[in-house]
Amino acid sequence: MKILSIAMRNIVRYWRRTLVTTLAMAFAGFIMILFAALMAGMIQTSERNAVIMDSADVQVHAHGYLDDPDLYKRVDNADALVDVLQRAGFFATQRLYGFGLAAAGSSSAGVRLRGIHLGNEATVTQIHHHVLEGAWLDEGVPHGVVVGKKLARTLGVSPGDEVVIVSQATDGSMANDLYFIRGVLKSVAEDVDRGGFYLLEHTFRQLMVLPEGAHEVAVMRPDRATDLESATAEVAALAPDYETKNWRQLQPVIARILDMADAQIIIMIVITYIAVGTVILNAMLMSVFERIHEFGVMKAIGVTPWQLTVLIYAEMLVQVIIAAVIALLTGWWVADYFQTNGIDLSAIAKGASFGGVAMDPIWRAYVTTEALVTPIVFLFIVAVVAVIYPAIKAALIQPVKAIYFR
Amino acid sequence: MARHAGAAGRKPKNDIMRAMETQHSPHILRLENVTKTYQQGKVEVRAVDDLSLAVDRGDFAALCGPSGSGKTTVLNLIGGLDVPSSGKVWLEGQDLATLSRAKLSAIRRDRIGFVFQAYNLIPVMTAYENAEFVLKLQGAAERHCRDRVMAILKEVGLEGLEHRRPDEMSGGQQQRVAIARAIVTEPAIVLADEPTANVDSVTADALLDLMQALNRHNGVTFLFSTHDQRVMDRAHRLIRLHDGKIDKDEVRN
Numbered sequence: 001m002k003i004l005s006i007a008m009r010n011i012v013r014y015w016r017r018t019l020v021t022t023l024a025m026a027f028a029g030f031i032m033i034l035f036a037a038l039m040a041g042m043i044q045t046s047e048r049n050a051v052i053m054d055s056a057d058v059q060v061h062a063h064g065y066l067d068d069p070d071l072y073k074r075v076d077n078a079d080a081l082v083d084v085l086q087r088a089g090f091f092a093t094q095r096l097y098g099f100g101l102a103a104a105g106s107s108s109a110g111v112r113l114r115g116i117h118l119g120n121e122a123t124v125t126q127i128h129h130h131v132l133e134g135a136w137l138d139e140g141v142p143h144g145v146v147v148g149k150k151l152a153r154t155l156g157v158s159p160g161d162e163v164v165i166v167s168q169a170t171d172g173s174m175a176n177d178l179y180f181i182r183g184v185l186k187s188v189a190e191d192v193d194r195g196g197f198y199l200l201e202h203t204f205r206q207l208m209v210l211p212e213g214a215h216e217v218a219v220m221r222p223d224r225a226t227d228l229e230s231a232t233a234e235v236a237a238l239a240p241d242y243e244t245k246n247w248r249q250l251q252p253v254i255a256r257i258l259d260m261a262d263a264q265i266i267i268m269i270v271i272t273y274i275a276v277g278t279v280i281l282n283a284m285l286m287s288v289f290e291r292i293h294e295f296g297v298m299k300a301i302g303v304t305p306w307q308l309t310v311l312i313y314a315e316m317l318v319q320v321i322i323a324a325v326i327a328l329l330t331g332w333w334v335a336d337y338f339q340t341n342g343i344d345l346s347a348i349a350k351g352a353s354f355g356g357v358a359m360d361p362i363w364r365a366y367v368t369t370e371a372l373v374t375p376i377v378f379l380f381i382v383a384v385v386a387v388i389y390p391a392i393k394a395a396l397i398q399p400v401k402a403i404y405f406r
Numbered sequence: 407m408a409r410h411a412g413a414a415g416r417k418p419k420n421d422i423m424r425a426m427e428t429q430h431s432p433h434i435l436r437l438e439n440v441t442k443t444y445q446q447g448k449v450e451v452r453a454v455d456d457l458s459l460a461v462d463r464g465d466f467a468a469l470c471g472p473s474g475s476g477k478t479t480v481l482n483l484i485g486g487l488d489v490p491s492s493g494k495v496w497l498e499g500q501d502l503a504t505l506s507r508a509k510l511s512a513i514r515r516d517r518i519g520f521v522f523q524a525y526n527l528i529p530v531m532t533a534y535e536n537a538e539f540v541l542k543l544q545g546a547a548e549r550h551c552r553d554r555v556m557a558i559l560k561e562v563g564l565e566g567l568e569h570r571r572p573d574e575m576s577g578g579q580q581q582r583v584a585i586a587r588a589i590v591t592e593p594a595i596v597l598a599d600e601p602t603a604n605v606d607s608v609t610a611d612a613l614l615d616l617m618q619a620l621n622r623h624n625g626v627t628f629l630f631s632t633h634d635q636r637v638m639d640r641a642h643r644l645i646r647l648h649d650g651k652i653d654k655d656e657v658r659n
Binding site: 006009010013293294297298299300301302303304305306307398399400403 | 482485487488507508511512514515516520522526527528529530531539540543544587
C-alpha cells in the first residue's frame with residue numbers, strides 16, 4: 001500500500017514528465033480508437049453495400065446457374081421455398097435475372113434485368129432506400145424501372161425518360177418493351193452501377209415469358225448475430241435440391257479484403273504503439289536514472305527488488321490508466337461525431353470503391369466495442385512490455401553504488 | 407527514557423531471524439579476514455585489507471581514520487550494501503554472503519538501521535512517513551505504526567514536525583528523522599556514516615546526545631564511521647583504520 005502511495009506521489013512530483021508520457025499514450029490511444037472506428041465504418045459500409053444492398057447473406061440457385069447463368073436454370077418451386085424459409089425465421093425473396101440491351105435515344109448498353117418481388121425484397125435488402133434520384137419500384141406503376149447510376153449516365157437518362165429493352169424470351173421469341181425510368185440508384189457495386197436494371201417481378205415475367213420459378217432465392221439471417229456458416233447450412237438443409245452459397249463464398253475477394261481490413265487495424269496499432277512504447281521506455285528509463293540515488297536508499301532501508309519493480313509498474317500503470325480514460329473518452333466522442341456526421345469525401349473520392357464495392361462518399365465511423373477496446377488493450381500490453389527493462393534496472397541496482405550516485 | 411516495549415508481533419518472523427535471536431553470543435557482528443578491492447581504471451584499490459573485527463551488543467563504537475582509510479566501506483559491508491571480495495561478515499550469527507537479495511533486504515529492514523551523512527530521506531514523504539516507511543514494509547498494523555512513530559519522533563525531538571517534508575526541515579531536523587527511521591524497528595545495530603558531518607556543532611552535539619541516550623537507555627548498538635572529534639570523544643570504543651587495516655582498537659570507560 002505504501003509503495004502505491006509513493007508511486008502516486010512520484011507521478012505528481014515529476015508532473016512534467018508524467019504529463020508528456022500520459023498525453024503521448026492518450027494521443028496514440030485516441031488516434032487508434034478513431035482509426036479503428038473509421039475502418040469499422042468502412043468495413044460495415046462495404047459489407048452493407050455488398051450484402052444488404054444486393055447479394056443478401058445466402059443465395060439458393062439451381063445447380064450450375066452460378067457458372068452459367070442460363071435463363072432456363074431455375075429454382076422451380078421458388079415461391080414454396082420462400083415460404084418454407086420465411087416460416088423457419090429467415091427473410092427470403094425470389095429473384096429473376098436475364099440479360100438484354102437497353103436503348104435510350106442514340107445510346108445503348110447491355111444490362112442485367114432484375115425481376116424483383118417488391119414485398120419480399122424489402123425484407124431482405126435495403127436497396128429500396130438507396131435511390132439517388134426519383135423513386136423505387138411501385139406495384140401500381142408496372143412499366144416503371146430503376147437503373148444503376150453509371151448505366152443512367154451511359155444511356156443519358158434520368159427519371160421520367162423512356163428506355164427500350166430488347167432481349168430473348170424463354171419461348172425463343174423477341175422480348176422487347178418500352179419502360180420509363182422511375183429511379184436511379186446510388187452506388188451499390190460495380191455490376192449494379194453499370195448494368196443494374198430493376199423491374200417488378202410480374203413485369204419481368206411478362207417480358208421474358210416466364211410464368212413461374214425464379215433464378216435465385218436470396219436469404220437474410222433473422223439477425224446479424226446469427227452465425228453465417230450455420231445459417232448457410234440451415235438454408236441448404238431446407239433447399240436440398242439446389243445449390244446454396246453465402247455471400248463470402250459468392251464474393252470471396254470482397255470477403256478477403258474485408259478480413260484484411262481487420263488485419264490492417266492490428267498492423268497500424270502495432271506500428272503506432274511501437275512508437276508509443278519507445279516513448280514510455282524512454283520516460284521510465286529517465287525516471288529510473290534520475291532516482292538511482294533514491295532507489296539505493298530505499299534498498300538500503302529494506303525495500304526488496306520486487307517492491308521496487310512494483311513501484312515502477314505502479315507508476316506506469318497509473319499513467320496508462322489515466323491515458324486510457326482520456327483516449328477512451330476523446331476517441332469515443334470524436335468517433336461518435338464521425339458516426340453521426342461522417343467525413344464528406346465526395347470532392348476527392350466520388351465513385352470510389354473498396355474491394356469492388358462502391359464506397360459511400362460520406363465516410364462514417366462505426367463505434368464498436370472492439371474499436372474501443374482493442375486499442376486500449378494494446379496500450380496496456382505495450383506499456384507493460386516497455387517497462388520491463390526499466391523495472392529490472394531499478395530492481396537490480398546495487399545499493400552501495402546507488403547511494404553514492406550523484 | 408524507557409526501553410521500547412517492542413510491539414508484540416513485530417519481531418522478525420522467519421526462521422533465520424528466530425535463530426539469530428536465540429544466539430547468545432556477545433558479538434552482534436563479526437568480520438573475519440575481510441578484504442574489499444575496487445578496480446579504479448587499471449589500478450586495483452584495496453579499500454579494506456584482511457580486516458577482522460567484532461562488535462558487542464550495546465556497543466557505542468566508532469571507526470575513525472583519514473579519508474580513504476576504509477571506514478565507509480566497512481560500514482557498507484556490515485550493512486550488506488556491498489559484498490566483500492574475500493572474508494566473511496556475520497550479523498547476529500548469520501553469514502551475509504549466504505543470503506539471497508530478498509533475505510538481505512529483510513535483514514536490512516528488520517535488523518539494521520542506517521544513518522547517512524546526507525540524511526537520505528525519501529523526498530516525497532513527510533517526517534512521519536519517512537519514519538513509518540520501514541514499519542510499513544514490515545507489514546505492521548496501522549495503529550502500531552502510529553503509536554510507535556509518534557513515540558520515536560517525540561523521543562528524537564520532532565514532535566509537531568511530523569507533517570514536514572525533508573525540504574521543509576533543517577539539516578539537523580532531517581538527521582533526526584533519519585535517526586528515527588533507523589531505530590523505529592528496534593534494529594540490532596545502527597550504522598551511522600558521518601552523521602554529524604553536515605550539521606553545525608550545536609546540532610551535532612544534540613544529535614550525539616540523542617544517540618548516546620538511545621544507546622544507554624534503550625541498549626541500541628551504534629557503530630559510527632567518523633572523523634569528527636566530538637563523536638570520537640563520546641565513543642566507548644575507538645577503532646582506528648589506516649589503509650583498510652585496523653591501526654588501533656581502544657576500549658574506553
